[in-house]
Amino acid sequence: MSAGGQYSVFTDAAIIDALRTPWVDFNGALAEVSPIDLGIKVGREVLARAGVDPQGVDSVLAGSMAQASFDAYLLPRHIGLYSGVPQSVPALGVQRICATGFELLHQAAKQLDDGVQLALCVAAESMSRNPIAAYTHRGGFRLGASVQFKDFLWEALFDPAPGLDMIATADNLARRYGLSRETVDAYACDSHRRALAAQQTGWLAPEIVAVGHQTFDLDGYQPRGITLPRGVDTVSEDSHPRPAELAALARLRAVHQGGVQTAGNSCAVVDGAAAALVARTSACRDTPLALLRASAVVGVAPEFMGIGPAPAIRLLLQRSGLELNQIGRYEINEAQAAQVLAVAQELELDHSRLNVQGGSLALGHPLAASGLRLVLTLARQLREHNLRYGIAAACVGGGQGMALLIENPGWCA
Numbered sequence: 001m002s003a004g005g006q007y008s009v010f011t012d013a014a015i016i017d018a019l020r021t022p023w024v025d026f027n028g029a030l031a032e033v034s035p036i037d038l039g040i041k042v043g044r045e046v047l048a049r050a051g052v053d054p055q056g057v058d059s060v061l062a063g064s065m066a067q068a069s070f071d072a073y074l075l076p077r078h079i080g081l082y083s084g085v086p087q088s089v090p091a092l093g094v095q096r097i098c099a100t101g102f103e104l105l106h107q108a109a110k111q112l113d114d115g116v117q118l119a120l121c122v123a124a125e126s127m128s129r130n131p132i133a134a135y136t137h138r139g140g141f142r143l144g145a146s147v148q149f150k151d152f153l154w155e156a157l158f159d160p161a162p163g164l165d166m167i168a169t170a171d172n173l174a175r176r177y178g179l180s181r182e183t184v185d186a187y188a189c190d191s192h193r194r195a196l197a198a199q200q201t202g203w204l205a206p207e208i209v210a211v212g213h214q215t216f217d218l219d220g221y222q223p224r225g226i227t228l229p230r231g232v233d234t235v236s237e238d239s240h241p242r243p244a245e246l247a248a249l250a251r252l253r254a255v256h257q258g259g260v261q262t263a264g265n266s267c268a269v270v271d272g273a274a275a276a277l278v279a280r281t282s283a284c285r286d287t288p289l290a291l292l293r294a295s296a297v298v299g300v301a302p303e304f305m306g307i308g309p310a311p312a313i314r315l316l317l318q319r320s321g322l323e324l325n326q327i328g329r330y331e332i333n334e335a336q337a338a339q340v341l342a343v344a345q346e347l348e349l350d351h352s353r354l355n356v357q358g359g360s361l362a363l364g365h366p367l368a369a370s371g372l373r374l375v376l377t378l379a380r381q382l383r384e385h386n387l388r389y390g391i392a393a394a395c396v397g398g399g400q401g402m403a404l405l406i407e408n409p410g411w412c413a
C-alpha cells in the first residue's frame with residue numbers, strides 16, 4: 001500500500017461463472033421489484049447455471065447503494081438465505097458506490113486467503129426505488145416549518161463537497177481535456193451503436209437471465225418473490241439501447257448550461273442485478289470464466305471524480321509489470337462520455353480495445369451492479385478472441401477510481 005493508492009494481487013482466485021438480469025430503464029418493468037429479490041434471482045441462477053450446490057457456499061458478499069426497501073439492511077443476508085446458502089454462512093455488505101461490483105470480487109478473492117472455499121457475490125440496484133426521504137422529521141412537523149422530503153436518487157448524484165453533481169464533474173473533465181460537444185457526442189454515438197449491435201446480434205444474451213414472476217421459498221420462513229407489472233410476463237433484454245444518430249444526439253440540450261453532457265451522452269438510469277461465484281482456481285471443476293489477478297484503487301479530486309480509472313489503471317499496470325498494449329480489452333464504465341474520453345486521452349487508450357460491446361451510455365448504470373457486468377462482459381470477450389489480459393475499471397463519486405485485472409484461463413499463445 002502507498003499514499004498513491006492500494007494495490008492487491010490475487011494468486012489463486014477465479015470467477016467460476018457470472019450472469020446478470022437485463023438492465024431495465026428507471027420506472028420500467030423492474031421498478032416495483034426489491035433489489036433483494038433481484039439479488040436472490042441472480043444468486044440462485046448463477047449457482048444453478050454453474051451446477052454448484054448452494055450448500056457449498058461459505059461466504060456471501062452483496063452490495064447495493066440505494067436503500068430501496070424497508071428491509072434493505074438485510075440485503076446481503078436475505079440474498080444468501082433465499083439463494084439456498086446454509087444458515088451458518090455469514091453475509092457481508094460491501095459498498096464502493098460505482099465500483100461495488102469490483103469490490104465484491106476483491107473482497108471475495110481476499111477471503112479465499114482466509115480459508116473461504118466458495119463465495120457468492122451479488123450486486124443489486126433499484127434506481128427506481130430510491131426513496132423520497134427526509135432526515136429531519138423524526139420529532140414531527142412544526143407548524144410552518146419547511147417540509148424536507150427530497151428525491152434520494154437525485155440528491156445522491158450530487159457531491160456537496162465540491163457542490164457539483166456527477167454530470168458537472170464530467171463537464172469539468174471536458175474543459176480540462178479540451179473535449180468538445182462534437183467529440184463527446186461522436187464517442188456516445190459509437191458507443192450506442194456498439195451496444196445496439198451487441199444486443200441485435202445476440203451477443204449480450206448469454207450473460208442475461210430473464211426475469212419473470214417468481215416466488216422464492218425458504219423452509220420455515222416467509223416466502224418472497226418477484227411480481228412484474230400487469231401484462232408483463234417476463235423481461236429478457238436490456239431496455240435502453242436504441243438507435244442514436246449523431247444528429248439526434250447533437251440536438252439534445254446540455255444538462256448544465258455551457259456543458260457537454262446530455263441525456264444522450266450520459267449513462268442511463270436503470271435497475272438490475274448481477275452475480276458471480278468466486279473460488280480457488282485449483283478447486284474449479286471446469287475452466288472458470290476468468291482468473292482474478294489484481295486490483296488497484298485510488299483517490300482523486302471530487303470535482304474530477306471521473307478521471308479515477310486513469311490513475312487506478314496506471315497503478316495496476318505499474319505494479320503488475322504489464323504494459324498497456326498487453327491488455328487485450330478495456331471495459332471502463334461509461335458514467336459520462338466526457339469522463340471515459342478523458343480517461344482514454346490520459347492513458348492514450350486505443351478505442352478499438354475499449355468498451356467494444358458498448359457500455360453504460362446505452363445499457364445503463366445500476367450503480368452497485370455495473371462492476372460485475374463490466375467484468376463479465378470483459379471475460380467473455382477475452383475468451384471469444386483468445387486474449388490473455390483484460391482490465392475493467394470505474395470512476396466513483398466522491399473521487400475514486402478502481403481497476404481490476406483479469407486473465408483468460410483458456411488463453412493459449
Ligand SMILES: CC(C)(COP(=O)(O)OP(=O)(O)OC[C@H]1O[C@@H](n2cnc3c(N)ncnc32)[C@H](O)[C@@H]1OP(=O)(O)O)[C@@H](O)C(=O)NCCC(=O)NCCS
Pocket residue numbers: 098157166167192243244245248249252255262263264265266267268269335336365397
Ligand atoms: C442525464 C439525465 C439527467 C437525463 O435524464 P432524463 O432527462 O430523465 O432523460 P430522458 O431519458 O428523459 O431523456 C431526455 C430526452 O433525451 C432523449 N434522449 C435520451 N437518450 C437519447 C439518445 N440516445 N438519442 C436520442 N435522444 C435521446 C430522450 O428521448 C428525451 O427526449 P424528450 O425530452 O423529447 O422525451 C439522467 O439520465 C442522468 O442523471 N444520468 C446520469 C446518472 C448518473 O450520474 N449516474 C452516476 C454516474 S457517476
